[in-house]
Amino acid sequence: MTSTNPLARFAARMTDRSAVIGIIGLGYVGLPLASRFSELGYPVVGLDVDAAKVAELNADGGFRRYVGLTRESVRFSAPFTATTDFSEAADCDALIICVPTPLGKYHDPDIGYILDAARSVRPHLRSGQVIALESTTYPGTTEDDMLPVLARDDLTVGEDIFVVYSPEREDPGNASFSIRQIPKVVSGVTENCLRAAEALYGGAVDTLVPVASTRVAEMTKLLENIHRAVNIGLVNEMKTLADRMGIDIFDVIRAAATKPFGFTAFYPGPGVGGHCIPVDPFYLTWKAREYGVHTRFIELAGEINRYMPEFIVEKLMDALNGERKALNGARVLVLGVAFKKNIDDMRESPSVMVIEGIAAKGGEVVYADPHVPVLTLADGSRHASCVADAGTVASMDAVVIATDHDAFDYEMIGREAKLIVDTRGRFPASLAKVTRA
Incomplete structure (x- = not known):
């Protein structure tokens, strides 16, 4: 019998690998993540606003150009399709946002791509979905900035939909560490959201590192990179x-x-x-x-x-x-x-x-x-x-x-x-x- 509990239903679909994974932003972070989930047998939908990139990816050639990957160098045992049509987000059980977070003219953070992604998927959200942000950003972005954009009266966060933050840890060109091998920090807006994050990423990586809040996870990513910058x-x-x-x-x-x-x-x-x-x-x-x-x-x-x-x-x-x-x-x-x-x-x-x-x-x-x-x-x-x-x-x-x-x-x-x-x-x-x- 299928569970009526949205979190349990999502976890079950992740376990039997019937969940459809949506990746928003098909670049150096999004594409390796897409290839990892597809390798595990999950159907993957890639969403991007760049029509030329989407066409190239659907023709296979874009993997080498964008992340140095080819269809032959990763195992795609499940379908991968790219699209500019964000209405396809409705078919996804998880939506993982991997968009750029550049600096503005005066070194002020520009989270516009994150908010645009949230606005694009908001009309297509449904019960049982997980929305995960992986983009590097300042503490408070997930809950103070992205969450209000996603909010809908008919969907309660932590009960119907689950909002999580899990910072990417990509290192382009480093063949020593795959996505599976790199411990992954996970967090959620609520305790149920954290459980959803663990269900989403638990099968894709060897080690999960749950933390107390999205702010802790956001600050963790900044500390990692500031440590390198200072040294x-x-x-x-x-x-x-x-x-x-x-x-x-x-x-x-x-x-x-x-x-x-x-x-x-x-x-x-x-x-x-x-x-x-x-x-x-x-x-x-x-x-x-x-x-x-x-x-x-x-x-x-x-x-x-x-x-x-x-x-x-x-x-x-x-x-x-x-x-x-x-x-x-x-x-x-x-x-x-x-x-x-x-x-x-x-x-x-x-x-x-x-x-x-x-x-x-x-x-x-x-x-x-x-x-x-x-x-x-x-x-x-x-x-x-x-x-x-x-x-x-x-x-x-x-x-x-x-x-x-x-x-x-x-x-x-x-x-x-x-x-x-x-x-x-x-x-x-x-x-x-x-x-x-």
């Missing part, structure tokens, strides 16, 4: 000091990392990129002002990290000066423009700021990135990736290692390049043509 800021500041003192910061980190307790290795680079690290700390600094708190430590880390592209351009100028050359008119090859190695994600990439900084000083700059065939700069100009072969490398006055993709031939680069500005520690600092930056 990256610290090691980037240490890099600039070590550079002045003639010390190789990578040697220092390797030595410090041998301590088996009390130290976690973070590595310097050209700055921070991606959606999380450059953006999420400002969600908390903005919210903190509501409580009269000035988050100076977090803001200082952001200031240091934003300075790194400028520091690299300065180091490039110094290295060229050492060869009696000016940056103005020099031919410079920037290797890697994605924000991290072996992916195509360009969001907030500091490599782009390095390219723009070199061009602003008169450098003739080109880039090579096997994952990013075309690059659009802030001025709207479009540039095509060149091939980092021996002839190209040898023809340049300097090569900047901005993102150290494994696809680059570092042995050849070390042999052919006249001058190397290395922001990632790929070459020994003892090599005469190498400048650490």
Whole structure:
């Protein structure tokens, strides 16, 4: 007999894998989640406002483009369809919102995509559905901002529908951890909502981490990313000091990392990129002002990290000066423009700021990135990736290692390049043509 209790009915459908999972937002978070549920045998409906993306995904080709996945690299034992028609939300037992949360012009949080998603599904809600938010945001978003948009007089939260928050923990390009392996923080607006969250995600991941409230879960995600931002800021500041003192910061980190307790290795680079690290700390600094708190430590880390592209351009100028050359008119090859190695994600990439900084000083700059065939700069100009072969490398006055993709031939680069500005520690600092930056 089918239970009349909406929560029990949902849990039963998750157990027998007849529940239809709706994923709202088909990007770096939503698509891997869709593939995981489909792999487990759940029918999955992907909802997105981008008609071109939806068409591409339905034709299979979009998986590689958007998340580096293909139909062959994941097991789709259940149907997956993408659509722009949000009325199909009515057929879904769970609706998981995975939309962007960018910053506004003045570093104020923009939760417009979350609220738009809530407005789009509200007319199609029915008893027994779970609405889960995974987007990174400030504490209070789920209950104070999204919940009022979802509210309907005929559906009681915690009895008829269940609203939960479970922050995504995606790490694009990291093959060491799958969705199943990463412990998942879950929370709910009510106790029944938390139970619904556990039913939704319990079969998809090995370990659930229930927390007391949606605010705790929202703050947890921010702490995780602020922890990285602050420590990256610290090691980037240490890099600039070590550079002045003639010390190789990578040697220092390797030595410090041998301590088996009390130290976690973070590595310097050209700055921070991606959606999380450059953006999420400002969600908390903005919210903190509501409580009269000035988050100076977090803001200082952001200031240091934003300075790194400028520091690299300065180091490039110094290295060229050492060869009696000016940056103005020099031919410079920037290797890697994605924000991290072996992916195509360009969001907030500091490599782009390095390219723009070199061009602003008169450098003739080109880039090579096997994952990013075309690059659009802030001025709207479009540039095509060149091939980092021996002839190209040898023809340049300097090569900047901005993102150290494994696809680059570092042995050849070390042999052919006249001058190397290395922001990632790929070459020994003892090599005469190498400048650490």
